[in-house]
Amino acid sequence: MLLTGGGAAAQAPPGLALRWLLHRCETGEEGALQKEVRAYRAALEPVFIEAVQRGPARKLVGDVRRNAARQFQQRRRLLTTGEGLGFDAPSLDLARQVTQKGFVDQAERDFVISYQSQAVAGLGITAGEPARQLLRKLAADPASPLQSSARRALETLPPPAQPPDRSKN
Numbered sequence: 650m651l652l653t654g655g656g657a658a659a660q661a662p663p664g665l666a667l668r669w670l671l672h673r674c675e676t677g678e679e680g681a682l683q684k685e686v687r688a689y690r691a692a693l694e695p696v697f698i699e700a701v702q703r704g705p706a707r708k709l710v711g712d713v714r715r716n717a718a719r720q721f722q723q724r725r726r727l728l729t730t731g732e733g734l735g736f737d738a739p740s741l742d743l744a745r746q747v748t749q750k751g752f753v754d755q756a757e758r759d760f761v762i763s764y765q766s767q768a769v770a771g772l773g774i775t776a777g778e779p780a781r782q783l784l785r786k787l788a789a790d791p792a793s794p795l796q797s798s799a800r801r802a803l804e805t806l807p808p809p810a811q812p813p814d815r816s817k818n
Contacts (some may be wrong), residue, residue: 661689666696669768670705686774694775698783700768702794704761721749724733766798773802781806 662685669686686693704710724744727734757787769787772780784806787799 652668661692663766665689666693666771669771670697670700672767686771690775691777693771694746695775697768697771697775698779701765701772701783701787702761705764709764710757710760713735713760714753717753717792718749720756721752724752725749742801760793765795769795769802773805776806776809778809781809 660690665685669682672682728745734741736744740780769784772784784803785798787793787795787801790796793799
């Protein structure tokens, strides 16, 4: 990932894009990570566009599914007796009806949307014209699960950079 500016080329730090895409808001860290993304916006914008369009890599999705399957097994053990969980009998019965496949599939869907939503938020920082075009398209699509994320990102965009006025020279 190359960033050009002022005649110099700079490469985004390894893993920065993935760190952003997997980021979950934690107090204090958000501002520092946003600054880092902003500093390498030209290099990161195509990565974020691809993340929106293609979603996470298969390996990441596989990792999420394996972790969700492990969590489901722990959940199943806890729900066997239900003691100490604070659920009434109908709620406990409802929780026991969730299948492993349903649990794992939901974890995957949640992860993919979260990953893509972070990419959309990243496009709100990179703010190049390709990012703006994609954000406008997503914001206008009522069927897109990313519509509200795109609208929020559009609200945070600075005005587009104006080309220099060469007629005054």
